[in-house]
Amino acid sequence: MISQQTIQEILSRIDIIDVVGEFVKLKKRGANYLGNCPFHNEKTPSFTVSPSKEIYKCFGCGKSGNTISFVMEHEKYSYVEALKWLANKYGIEVEETFVSQEQKEQYQTADSLFIINSFAEKFFIDQLFKTEEGRDIGLSYFKERGFREGIIExxxxxxxxxxxxxxxxxxxxxxxxxxxxxxAGLIAERNGNLQDNYRGRVIFPIHNNSGKVIGFGARILKTNEKAPKYINTPENELYVKSKILYGSYFARAAIDKADECLLVEGYTDVVSLHQAGIENVVASGGTSLTIDQLRLVRKYTNNLTIIYDGDSAGVKAALRGLDLALEEGLNVKLVLIPDGEDPDSYVNKVGAAAFVQFVNQHKKDFILFQLELSLKDVGNDPAKKSELVNKIAESISRVNKTEDFTRQQDYIKQSSSILNIDEAGLNALVNKYIRDRISSQERKSAFPGPDKEAVAQAAATNFDDATFDMLFKDQLQEKELARILLEYGNRYWDDNTLIADYVFGEIDELDIEDKDVYNLVHAIKELVQSNPKLFNDKYFIYHEDKQLSSFVISLLNHPYEESKKWIQKAGQNMGYQRTLFKQEYESFLRTVSDGNEDELNRFKLISEDRTKDIVISAIRYLKLKKIKRMLLQNQQDMELDKAYEKFKELHFIHRSLKDMEREITDQLGTVILH
Structure with missing residues (x-):
């Protein structure tokens, strides 16, 4: 793990404009920067970067985040990889902490293997280009395969x-x-002697998602029936075959852009397709796909197209494990290259444009492909057909996400037609597999909580729509309070009190129902009490809790407003003042774009003068919500307890709560809200 001291140093040095600007051409627009989104194709820029908040937001595809999450999303790095990338960019030495001695040794071994692999990669490249043997044998082989020096490099x-x-x-x-x-598998010990493991072979380095060498594939050049065609690195701290897709480092940006991953079998297939300009392609190394490989694909896209030659054994091997792809929500299609060709030879034969056209015209959905392929082996054998029906039903049952319901029904319709069986019967069989799988999993208990009971009880009462929304549905005001704490909490309410302290003195965090808001408010309260000097919105933008960080970014990207029904109830006076505020703000934007600094300073004063009103308003809304909940509970108690003295006491409480409610409602009608 990277030490907190290193993380804080990275956070203090990073500049979101500097980092994002490496990948996106940004243009200054007022206080922010604008550019074309790197995460989807667009002609009109909608990707906005805020240097003051250190966040980005695309109003086209909806992606948002901070500097670290941008690097993670764009480069497909893990959190640790993104931190190391930033540390390297700013020349920061990474200090790592370890949970145990064993873990420390594993990290040290991994670092050493990275260094050794890097040394080996350079050695093999030098041998290829700088020695007579390498040029005559290795380079000649690559050129015979049609590889140009640019793609080899x-x-x-x-x-x-x-x-x-x-x-x-x-x-x-x-x-x-x-x-x-x-x-590392680079050398072997035979009969007590050390010798090269890959001698006389061309080398394909295998890189991880950050471009570091984690292993090698070595192809034999001489005809030798005893020696394997390929030798791969043995599994170690870096190289785990089930988690690797060859070429993913070079393909990630193209896959992201095309929103499709092409999967082939071999190293040379990947290299040839890249050379032809088809770069959204990776290789599985000839093994059936694993769950880790499928999840690696899903980091880039939900669309996976598998391209194999017509060898039936290879195709059947490829089909194994693809049910897992359906569970992962991937849209899987398959293409068979014709006439005994493989992707490498076929793209060289027909060219890139014809290759792409062939793939687009001939790719078939995985389940239907599997069905058509298997039918050739079934013939008229009833037992084999029954086995196939069960297999297809089991595959279809894995397409069980709500959003894929229509796709599942379409599979049932098409499959029953191809198999010439009753559609209702196949549907029932699919449902049986779904039920069996659900029953085999641990099922969570689902007891109705007090909130559900309260909602049911409240629905039976005569609350108006606005009150019902505030009590049970409309939690925008809680989010507004969280946003206010983020933006204003570290300012001073008076000479000695932070606004955050004032808010916590007025409200109880336990009154907050939204889980995300509660977690954020609780975290802010703990920070203010333990180390108030660290408190600012950026602290939470880069918080180690990724869910909390994402929630904070969403708050800062999307300022929340009151429920429209509560704006209407607050009266025309409040609405008029909000309109004036909007007009002033629009005027401010026009004058700032003209470079009027006096107007900018005047607006700052207006905003600062309103800070207390904004804070008080948010607190009052939360108090009003609490009072209305107490009124609901008190009303329920009155209906249950008919004893005169108890009823009299509850009636007094009811009147007191109504007086408090009226007072706050009146106040909300005259306060300018943000």
Whole structure:
């Protein structure tokens, strides 16, 4: 884990305009910056960056976040990877803390393997380009495959010489650890002697999502029936085959832009397609897809198209595990390359445009593809057909998200038609698989909470719509209070009291019902009590709790307003003053765009003068909500307890609460609200 001290140093140095500006051409517009969104195709800029709040928001696709989340989203990094990227950009040394000695050793081993792999990658590249053997054998092979030097350099392809110890000698002479070289799979120990593991092979380095080398694939060039065609790095702290898709580092931006991931089988398929300009492509390495690989695809897109040659064994292997893709919500399609070709040879044969056209015209939905392929093996065998029906029903049952209901029904309709069976029967079988899967999982208890009971009771009373909304549905005012705490909480209410302290003195956080608001208000309260000097909105924008951080960004991106029904109830006076405020604000925007600093300063004074009114208004709304809840509870008690003395006491409480309600409502009618 990265130490808090390092994280704080990174946060103090990062500049969102500087970081986002590396990937997006930004133009200053008033206080903010505007550019074309990097997360979707658009011609009219709608991607806005606020340097003062250190957040971004695209009003086209809706994506928003802070500097760190931008790097994570754009580069598809984890949180730690994004921090390390930023640390490297600003020249900050990363200090890491470890939970245990074992974890510390794992991190140290991983770092050492990264260094060794980087050294090996450079060695293999030098051997390919700078030695006679490499050029005559390795480079000639790549060029025979149609690879140009530009693409060879892009993928950092290399060559390991025939000599048994060329790499071993070079690595040991540079003081690299023997055990780690063995763990990395770069050398092997045979009969007590160390020797190169990849000798006489061309090398395909495998990179992680940040571009670091985590392993290698090595292809033999000589005909040797005893030796495997490919040797891959053994699994270690870096290389876990089930979590790797070859080429993902080079394909991520193209996949994001195309909103589709093309999956092929081999390394050369990926390289050839990239060379042809088809860059949204990765390879599985010939294995059936795993859940981790599918989730890696889903980081970029929900659309997966698998492109394989017509080898039936390879296709059936590819189909294994694709039910998992349906559960992950991926839209999976398959394409078979014709005439015994593979993606590598076919794109070289027909060209990029014809290849893309073929894929678009021939890709078939996974379930229907699986059905058509399996029918060839079924023939007239009733047992095999029954097995196929069950298999298809089980696959369809995995498409069980609410938003995919129509797709599931379409599968049932088409499959029953192809199989020539009753549609209702197949639908019942699909539902059986769904029920069986649900019953096998742990089911959470669902007891009705007090809120549900209160809503049911309130619905039976004669509350008007606005009161019912405030009590049980409209939580915008709670969010407005949270936004006010973020924006004004660290200002001073008077000479000695922060606005946050004033708010906490007036309200009880337990009165807040919205879970996200409660968590944020509670976090602000704890921070103010423990370390008020750290308190500002940026502290929570970059909070370690990602859910809390996302909620804060949403508040700062979308200022909340009162319920429209409560604006109407507050009276014309309040609405008139809000209109004046809006007119002043629009006037302010026009004058600031003309560079009128006097007007800017005047508006600042207006805003500051209204701060207390804004705070008081939010507190009053929350108090009003609490009073109305107490009125509801008191009314229920009055209906239950008919004893005269108790009823008299409850009636007195009712009148007192109504007086308090009236007082606050009157006050809200004269206060300028934000």
């Amino acid at each position: 892009k993928f950092k392809l290399g060559y390991s010489p025939e000599s048994r110890t060329a790499f071993t000698d070079e690595a040991l002479s540079n003081q690299y650890n023997k055990e780690l070289l063995l763990k």
